[in-house]
Amino acid sequence: MVSHKQSFSSKFIFLAASFVLVVFIKNANSAPFDEAGNEGEMEDGAAWTMVQKSGDQFLLNGQPFYVNGFNTYWLMVFAADQSTRGKVTEVFQQASAVGLSVCRTWAFNDGQWRALQKTPAVYDEDVFKALDFVVSEAKKFKIRLILSLVNNWEAYGGKSQYVKWGKAAGLNLTSDDDFFSHPTLKSYYKAHVKAVLNRVNTFTNMTYKDDPTIFGWELMNEPRCESDPSGDKLHAWIEEMAVYVKTIDPKHLVQIGLEGFYGPSTPNKAQINPNSYAQQVGTDFIRNHQVLGVDFASAHIYPDSWISQEISDAHIGFTKTWMQAHIDDAENYLNMPVVFSEFGVSAKDPGYNSTFRDSLISTVYTILLNSTKKGGAGGGSLLWQVFPEGTDYMDDGYAIVLSKALSTSNIVSLHSKRLNTYNSLCSWKCHWGCKKKHALDNFQLHEEL
Numbered sequence: 001m002v003s004h005k006q007s008f009s010s011k012f013i014f015l016a017a018s019f020v021l022v023v024f025i026k027n028a029n030s031a032p033f034d035e036a037g038n039e040g041e042m043e044d045g046a047a048w049t050m051v052q053k054s055g056d057q058f059l060l061n062g063q064p065f066y067v068n069g070f071n072t073y074w075l076m077v078f079a080a081d082q083s084t085r086g087k088v089t090e091v092f093q094q095a096s097a098v099g100l101s102v103c104r105t106w107a108f109n110d111g112q113w114r115a116l117q118k119t120p121a122v123y124d125e126d127v128f129k130a131l132d133f134v135v136s137e138a139k140k141f142k143i144r145l146i147l148s149l150v151n152n153w154e155a156y157g158g159k160s161q162y163v164k165w166g167k168a169a170g171l172n173l174t175s176d177d178d179f180f181s182h183p184t185l186k187s188y189y190k191a192h193v194k195a196v197l198n199r200v201n202t203f204t205n206m207t208y209k210d211d212p213t214i215f216g217w218e219l220m221n222e223p224r225c226e227s228d229p230s231g232d233k234l235h236a237w238i239e240e241m242a243v244y245v246k247t248i249d250p251k252h253l254v255q256i257g258l259e260g261f262y263g264p265s266t267p268n269k270a271q272i273n274p275n276s277y278a279q280q281v282g283t284d285f286i287r288n289h290q291v292l293g294v295d296f297a298s299a300h301i302y303p304d305s306w307i308s309q310e311i312s313d314a315h316i317g318f319t320k321t322w323m324q325a326h327i328d329d330a331e332n333y334l335n336m337p338v339v340f341s342e343f344g345v346s347a348k349d350p351g352y353n354s355t356f357r358d359s360l361i362s363t364v365y366t367i368l369l370n371s372t373k374k375g376g377a378g379g380g381s382l383l384w385q386v387f388p389e390g391t392d393y394m395d396d397g398y399a400i401v402l403s404k405a406l407s408t409s410n411i412v413s414l415h416s417k418r419l420n421t422y423n424s425l426c427s428w429k430c431h432w433g434c435k436k437k438h439a440l441d442n443f444q445l446h447e448e449l
Contacts (some may be wrong), residue, residue, distance in 0.1 A: 028127025056377035069102030090388035097418020107147035110157025136203035144215035208250035216253030225282030242293030260299025274306035295418035300342035311351035330377035337379030346397030
């Protein structure tokens with residue numbers, strides 16, 4: 001999601017809330033959470049290891065790793081300008097202060113203003129160095145990155161820019177969806193994948209494909225192929241590109257970047273979709289995620305865009321049903337984690353208020369915690385989207401400025417603390433059966449007092 005999306009007196013608990021406030025108010029330059037949920041110095045390079053997966057669980061150093069994360073898509077572009085580069089550091093500082101551990105951002109900007117890829121396989125070195133900075137800065141704050149490699153939408157170039165390049169080269173192209181099937185356009189995409197994965201970071205001297213700071217690769221932001229509702233064209237592209245990424249980089253995890261719509265292969269699940277149109281956009285949640293080379297599933301949550309722009313309790317009901325269906329499918333059909341990699345609500349929606357936003361975020365977190373308690377496939381979530389102060393002009397309505405939204409920050413902090421408690425409870429071999437689990441029961445009891 002970027003701008004293409006259509007506009008869519010509690011108890012004060014001393015023990016839990018005091019933790020939250022201390023975490024948020026702490027100096028922005030203090031050390032971020034460590035993997036066990038404690039504050040501490042940055043791990044040395046040897047301890048900063050790749051996130052892996054085993055079945056429907058993410059693993060880090062042999063322990064469960066549940067994700068509380070966020071999106072800030074414009075980091076590379078801001079880093080390319082010295083006058084705005086500091087905002088990259090700011091957003092990582094503020095995110096780490098509330099325990100957010102994964103950030104999803106764009107590793108593309110095709111043929112647009114301040115483009116990374118000016119023409120096919122021709123790069124602006126200064127912009128590539130800006131992406132290097134983003135990666136190196138993320139590591140300083142112990143935040144891992146999901147890097148998306150191209151956009152379905154026109155913002156930052158996307159598949160339409162690839163089609164423009166193809167037409168300029170004399171190709172006979174009739175649709176932006178030719179991106180998924182024309183051999184030349186596929187070769188352009190593969191060249192970009194190769195350039196990014198083999199990039200040697202000018203700040204760290206580490207090749208991207210070897211860098212544990214990168215959580216994983218996303219093939220495309222919200223791919224759709226509306227010209228082929230059967231889903232065959234997009235599915236063939238996913239099959240080809242997932243394997244291609246793995247041939248270059250077998251170490252990192254790969255996701256597709258889907259919104260999570262159920263397609264023709266599962267007509268019995270069509271009623272779970274937010275509307276009838278969702279089944280006609282060429283995507284197919286279960287079928288697509290069964291592709292060789294895809295390691296984890298993604299789904300987005302935008303009831304205000306998909307159902308009705310007017311804020312309604314129906315949004316919360318949809319979110320619960322939508323999430324549980326995808327968690328169940330990840331466990332029963334896919335044997336992989338699912339990350340709800342974009343979710344939010346726009347302040348521009350009729351009837352919006354911050355209380356509803358907090359309710360939506362709390363709903364997402366609660367469903368994920370219910371999965372986490374069982375060692376389930378609910379791998380985590382990524383807020384859309386976290387901004388630092390002074391970037392209001394980039395706000396699409398969904399921006400969360402943590403320093404100005406204390407109630408939201410408190411919810412995020414508490415969820416981070418809970419997940420970090422789970423992540424540190426016991427090793428994978430323990431299978432959630434050891435007595436250490438009771439430590440969490442005590443933690444939750446404090447919240448209910």
